[in-house]
Amino acid sequence: MNTILIVDDEEDIVSMLQDYFLYNGYHVLTATSGREAISKAAKEPDLILLDINMPDIDGLQVCSRIREFVVCPILFLTARVEDSDKVRGFASGGDDYVIKPFSLSELGARVAAHLRREQRRNERSKVFLDDDLTIDYTQRRLYWQETEIMLAKKEFEIIELLSEHAGQIFSKDRIYEIVWGYDSEGDASVVAEHIRRIRAKLTQMGARQYVETVWGVGYRWTK
Numbered sequence: 001m002n003t004i005l006i007v008d009d010e011e012d013i014v015s016m017l018q019d020y021f022l023y024n025g026y027h028v029l030t031a032t033s034g035r036e037a038i039s040k041a042a043k044e045p046d047l048i049l050l051d052i053n054m055p056d057i058d059g060l061q062v063c064s065r066i067r068e069f070v071v072c073p074i075l076f077l078t079a080r081v082e083d084s085d086k087v088r089g090f091a092s093g094g095d096d097y098v099i100k101p102f103s104l105s106e107l108g109a110r111v112a113a114h115l116r117r118e119q120r121r122n123e124r125s126k127v128f129l130d131d132d133l134t135i136d137y138t139q140r141r142l143y144w145q146e147t148e149i150m151l152a153k154k155e156f157e158i159i160e161l162l163s164e165h166a167g168q169i170f171s172k173d174r175i176y177e178i179v180w181g182y183d184s185e186g187d188a189s190v191v192a193e194h195i196r197r198i199r200a201k202l203t204q205m206g207a208r209q210y211v212e213t214v215w216g217v218g219y220r221w222t223k
Contacts, residue, residue, distance in 0.1 A: 002115055003027040005045040007037040007062070008077060009054045017049065020104050021111075034062045041066040046118065047111055049098070052078040052089070060092045067093030067152055071140050073114040074153075077102075090190045093152050096181060113181070127163075133207060135163055144205040154179060155198050158191070162211060162221035171218035195219060 004026050006017045011032060018028045029045055031037040034057025041048065048070070052059035063074055073095045086097060095114065098107055127135050134143040140156050142149045151159070157179045162170065170178075176188035195211055202209060212222045 001025065001027050002046040003029060003043070004111065005029040005031065005037070005040050005043075005048045007031045007034075007040075007049065007054075007059070008051040009033060010051075013051075013077075016104075017107075020108065024108060034058065037062050038066055041070050044070075045072055047072050047114055048074045049107075049111075050074055050076055050094075052076055060088055060094075063089070063092040063094050068150070071153060073118060075110065075114065087190055087193075090154065090180070091193065093154070095153060129163060129210075133210070135159065144202070144207045147205065149201050149205055149207075151198070151201065152194075154190075155194050155201075158194055159198060159211075159221075162219065166221040166223045169214050169218050169220045175219065 004021050006014055006021070006028060007030075008014050008017075009032050014030050014032060018030055021028050029040050029043060031040045034054050037048075037050065038057075050059045050063060054062075057065075059076055059078070063076075067074075074093060075096045075098055076089050076094050077098050077100060078089075079100045089097060096110065098110065127137055129135060132145050134146075135141075136143070137160060140153075140160075142151055142156065142159060158175060161175065161178055162168075172188045172191040175191045179191075198211060199209055210221055212220050214220060
């Protein structure tokens with residue numbers, strides 16, 4: 001049984017979502033504040049629905065603070081639709097946006113799709129790319145000479161995609177479609193920022209650059 005953490009300061013929304021997901025066979029945790037959300041996230045839910053507009057700690061800050069120890073998908077619930085808000089949300093470690101008002105059936109389908117992707121990823125085994133770099137697809141971790149490189153969720157997923165198709169070129173739009181999802185509300189421009197951070201982390205560890213830019217086309221993992 002999958003566990004979902006629902007975070008919203010409007011108790012009627014929390015109650016409605018709780019009833020819906022309980023009825024559909026999920027175990028549900030709830031929180032009505034940012035502080036409570038951070039505490040409940042330690043229970044390792046399989047997915048988090050996180051409202052952005054909360055009075056104590058907003059959802060973007062909550063996401064940034066829990067992303068270091070939470071690897072599950074985080075879906076923002078928000079009425080915001082500006083591109084700048086979406087970029088901030090993805091940069092903080094979010095995986096998707098659900099715009100209010102939303103239909104419960106659409107939300108349920110999107111949650112199920114994220115959980116299916118997580119299950120497929122968790123079935124993979126550890127893969128060693130070369131003598132120094134290790135990608136553990138099961139634990140979703142990257143190591144350089146046995147030292148872990150800390151990655152945000154989307155950073156790892158970009159590495160996962162490119163490394164599994166080494167030598168193949170992916171455009172920014174294609175990476176965005178695969179990693180963020182076809183129905184996401186964001187913009188492919190966030191891909192370049194995530195790749196910039198991946199490269200910076202590899203450089204800091206003394207690793208070579210595995211992600212190559214193919215100018216005017218996209219990116220590929222060098223063999």
